[in-house]
Amino acid sequence: MRLAQRLTLAVILALVSVLALHGWHRARRESALLDREGRRDHLLLGRALGTGMTEAWRRAGESAALALVDTMNQSEAEIEIRWVWLDAPGSDPSGPRAPTPTLRPVARGREVAWVERRPGRDERLFTYVPVRLPSGRPGAIELSESRSSDAQFVRTSVRNAVTATAAAALACSVMVMALGVLLVGRPVRLLVAQARRVGAGDFSARLRLSRRDELGELAEEMNAMCDRLATAHARLLEETAARLAAQQRLEHADRLATVGRLAAGIAHELGTPLNVIAQRSQMVLAREVAGDGVVDAVRIVAGQTERITAIIRQLLDFARRRGPAKSVCDLRGVAEGAVSLLTPLAQKRGVTITLVQPEAPIQGELDTGQIHQALANLIVNAIDAMPGGGAITVSVSRAWTEPPVELAHPPGEHARIDVRDEGTGIPDDALPHVFEPFFTTKEVGEGTGLGLSVAYGLVREHGGWIAARNHPDGGTLLTLYLPLGGFSQ
Template sequence: MKLASKLTLAVTCAILAVLATNSFIRVQRELALFDEDMRRDGRILGRAIAGDAERAWSRSGVIDAIDQVLGANEREAHVTIRWVWLDVPPGHPQAPMVPTVTELADDVPLVLEWTPPGEEDTLFSYFPIRGPDGRVAAVELRESRAAERRYIRRTVLQATLATSALVVLAGLVTLGLGMALVGRPVRQLVEHARKVGQGDLSARLALRQQDEIGTLAAEMNAMTERLGRARAELEAETQAKVSAVEQLRHADRLATIGRLSAGIAHEVGTPLNVITGYARLIVDDVPAASPAREHAEIIGQQAHRVAAIVRQLLDFARPRPPAKAHHELGAIVARTVGMLDSIARKRGVQLERPAAIGPAAPAPVEVEVDDGQLQQVITNLVVNAIHASAPGQTVEIGIERGVGAPPPGHGGAPGPRVCVCVRDHGTGMDPEVQARIFDPFFTTKDVGEGTGLGLSVAHGIVREHGGWIEVSSAPGQGSTFRVCLPVAEEGADA
């Protein structure tokens, strides 16, 4: 049974008990008063008639006295008044109706209830009349109690109706109040607790009650708030830990691959120089028409390619510290884009420099960077974007400024930053590829097209500058790479 119903039942029972007792006592009292009134009226009337009759008897005889009584009987409609002799045998027409009344004490009226055979209970009153000859008669008053019983029935009915109406009213009011003040808020509390239990910590209770339930709701809201904060902190900590572990793993891998690459580059470098040298000798010595000369030229070209890769490997293995100087970021971007324009056009892709990709319009942005290294980073991003684009598509390169927090695990406080943004509308990447793009030698390109070192080198360079690379991409929807560098407060405001 619900709380509001229990309250209603308890309050209704209590009110019913109080009202029923009160009504019972009131009805009893009214009945006693009614009875008392009836007896008193009878006594007054009987005494008056008996007095008149006694005086008439001694003044002008018993006939006059009896006439007096008969006259009174005609006057009084509600009472039957008779002259009775106490010394006549029962059954005599002037004998008392109540068979037990045979004698009366001097001047003391006798009032008693008696039910004549086949009738309702009736109130009989006898008032003695003493004649001059010493004979005793009496005035008999006979009053039906039907009126009293009607009065009882009416009073009880009224009391029952009033009590029932009050009980129903009190029940309805208690039920309404119980539902509004207890039922509904408790239901909301239960619903809220269920949501919190299911992990929804954004739910809040809006109870404006200034009572215990209101206090409980406020406490539950505060508890949910604290739980939400604790969960967010825990998630952030976990995320930071995962990122830190990932960074460590990455750094570890880079170090191992770096050592390996340095060894290979060293070992491969010398034989390569020999191959290149001998190829040049053959080209110089052999006549121009000879196929051997053409073969030697191919050997030389391929050896140069291998040498370029070895150089890249060495770059990756032994990154040199950036030689930072003040540069205008827009100028570096413009220079790089200009250099790559012909490569893009060859593949039918257009390089665009919109006024702004991000929220803030670019103004000259002074940054402290190694311009050669930064150019290397942007070049790799733009070349990747060109490779991912289909002929006819565009690659946008812009500068964004804003305020933001570095990614988890990177460290550092949120602050102003400037990002070089490279956006293409090409193949995009699925989450698996995205998770590995900064791994050294990870490439999806054909053999000879990419070494898979571009992004890992870029990552290292940007980190050395205190920045980071952000990526957003979806298969078939293109990719956006942002090279973000922290800038000083004045620089951001400029």
């Protein structure tokens, strides 16, 4: 229910309760007053008539006295006046109509009033005024009057009160409703619309209520809040851009460091094809081959050149600075690229890398360059951890996992890449720090301490995370998780 409607309802309820209570009290008061007045009239009339009767009796006898009562009865339109003998048998129609116990005080000289209530008939007020006659026989003047006109009067007054209450409620509701809409409903609607705009990120709109009450103050405060939010938002955008640029520079620095580490392996890798090219060229120059032999030699030279180009392109590709760009691709291809880039370095260190891939593709929207770099960092660390050589296993799979609490993601299916080595393992005191930037246990010049922190940042941008733990059988297991939302087989 709207505010204006609630306000109207509350005012009407209060008004109707007050008026109804007042009307009820008034009706009761009026009814009591009418009753009191009726009784008093009866008594006054009865006493006056009693005195007259005694007088008439004394002067002209019983019949004159009773005739006086009849005359009086005829002159009164609403009150029926009768003379009743109190010692008349109960069945005598000229006797009193009130029950005998009620009449006992009358016989003792007291005035009595009695109301007759009979279902389906009007209420009647009976008053008995005892009269002491010279004969000594007990008698009283009976005055009776229907109270229907009194009840009718009270009913009319109640009806009037109800009509007045309804009219007042109607008038009040129209007025309160109109005022509620004008003073509360409209400005609150404007405030709500403004709050919605702010919620949707539009801080430019300003509210002009031009009023000096609480709602006007609220609008002013809201405008001031919008100003502050707009400033904070602009600063946030600037800081985010600066942070992104810094992050990208860091990623690039880390990539170049990896390229430096790879250079030794690549140089070794290039040695073999360069040897083959030199040998074949010398054979041709020394004319050791002729005819088809020359063609074969050139074909071999061309093949080896292609191999060299491919190796160098792979390295340049990795080193190149790029902006983030997500596209749909197969995670297995990314793993394969990283493994093939690092195989020369691994071979030079006496390390073998085995890649375990699932049959079905794991496709999803991801930035190949970023995931490639993250995975390469994990593999480089694994190679570093085995100075005497050993085996690395990189396995790609799917797994139902619960993300770490700080990510506040629901559990679900994730793409998972395990990099398992047989190396030294991570010391327990170093384990909580390995993802911190510039944390390294390596000699100066060997490690930058950026590898894992950059890898974590890149994977977080994909909604994933990296877990590091030592394997119970020795060595380290680093697992990279990516959410499968959007990934499909």
